[in-house]
Amino acid sequence: MVVAAEHIRTLNKYEKTILLALERGMKRYAWVPLEQIRTATKLSESEVNYRLSRLIAWGMVRFNPVPYDGYALVFGGYDTLALATLSRNGTITALGPLIGEGKESVVYEALGLGPVAIKFHRIGGRSFASARLNREYMEEGHCPWLIASRKSAEREFLALTKLHPHVSVPLPIGQNRHTVVMALIHGTILNRCRLECPREVLDEILDGVRRVYRAGVIHADLSEYNILVEDGRCVFIDWPQWVETTHPNAAVIVARDIDNILSFFVRKYQLTYDSRDAIQCVTG
Numbered sequence: 001m002v003v004a005a006e007h008i009r010t011l012n013k014y015e016k017t018i019l020l021a022l023e024r025g026m027k028r029y030a031w032v033p034l035e036q037i038r039t040a041t042k043l044s045e046s047e048v049n050y051r052l053s054r055l056i057a058w059g060m061v062r063f064n065p066v067p068y069d070g071y072a073l074v075f076g077g078y079d080t081l082a083l084a085t086l087s088r089n090g091t092i093t094a095l096g097p098l099i100g101e102g103k104e105s106v107v108y109e110a111l112g113l114g115p116v117a118i119k120f121h122r123i124g125g126r127s128f129a130s131a132r133l134n135r136e137y138m139e140e141g142h143c144p145w146l147i148a149s150r151k152s153a154e155r156e157f158l159a160l161t162k163l164h165p166h167v168s169v170p171l172p173i174g175q176n177r178h179t180v181v182m183a184l185i186h187g188t189i190l191n192r193c194r195l196e197c198p199r200e201v202l203d204e205i206l207d208g209v210r211r212v213y214r215a216g217v218i219h220a221d222l223s224e225y226n227i228l229v230e231d232g233r234c235v236f237i238d239w240p241q242w243v244e245t246t247h248p249n250a251a252v253i254v255a256r257d258i259d260n261i262l263s264f265f266v267r268k269y270q271l272t273y274d275s276r277d278a279i280q281c282v283t284g
């Protein structure tokens with residue numbers, strides 16, 4: 001869940017200063033010492049304590065008293081920082097409703113120059129969070145969820161930038177920290193569509209996969225869940241795990257993408273398509 005949305009407007013400048021100090025501090029500490037926050041923000045002890053208690057209540061920061069009083073940024077706080085930057089630079093002016101929740105992200109509708117989608121990457125929330133509580137697993141200052149989520153967003157944005165407009169992907173609009181802002185697609189996930197002409201749609205998808213491949217890219221997580229159908233047009237989404245066609249396993253990865261799609265069309269529409277022909281059509 002994104003807790004940032006309801007608090008972003010009420011965030012006071014001291015609270016923002018503390019979040020930024022924590023973000024920097026987490027390059028060195030798993031739990032940033034209170035003293036470090038005070039030094040970095042130059043705020044009084046009572047001010048820091050008061051602001052931290054609010055940030056904790058809002059789910060933006062966590063506290064750990066052992067063996068010293070330490071504080072850590074959590075996704076809610078990172079969301080808030082990203083939204084603050086995106087709204088300051090005009091990419092987003094308002095946050096709308098939740099429109100998608102996947103394995104490793106939450107996606108919201110938002111307002112920019114027009115309607116947009118903002119995807120908050122959530123890599124390793126649970127597993128890393130528990131690892132973080134258990135100090136034995138943590139090198140000091142190593143913050144895997146924050147780094148992995150940011151890298152994931154940067155990687156997705158790079159794919160969209162490479163592929164748009166040669167391939168039908170959402171127009172990339174902006175990127176900050178662990179977020180990607182892109183065009184909002186008013187579509188339905190392929191899995192939930194009832195296609196009138198499945199044959200044509202399958203051909204369009206294979207043609208899309210071929211264009212992606214020509215651009216030197218393989219999606220690597222392609223399935224009926226990562227294609228949106230908007231006015232009969234297929235839009236490929238969810239790109240953070242893409243690989244280059246020069247990847248040592250490229251042949252296996254592209255074949256798996258194609259097989260996912262073909263087996264969906266067999267299952268749902270009894271439409272058969274020779275797998276080798278499809279691979280040939282994409283990579284040939």
Ligand code: ADP
Nearest residue numbers: 100101102103104105107117170183184185238
């Ligand atoms: P995940 O890795 O979590 O599966 P996705 O990129 O597939 O992330 O996004 C999750 C869901 O959010 C999608 O299934 C879709 O419903 C919605 N979504 C993602 N991007 C957009 C977009 N640009 N426009 C509209 N809906 C989107």
Ligand code: MN
Nearest residue numbers: 102225226238
């Ligand atoms: Mn997905």
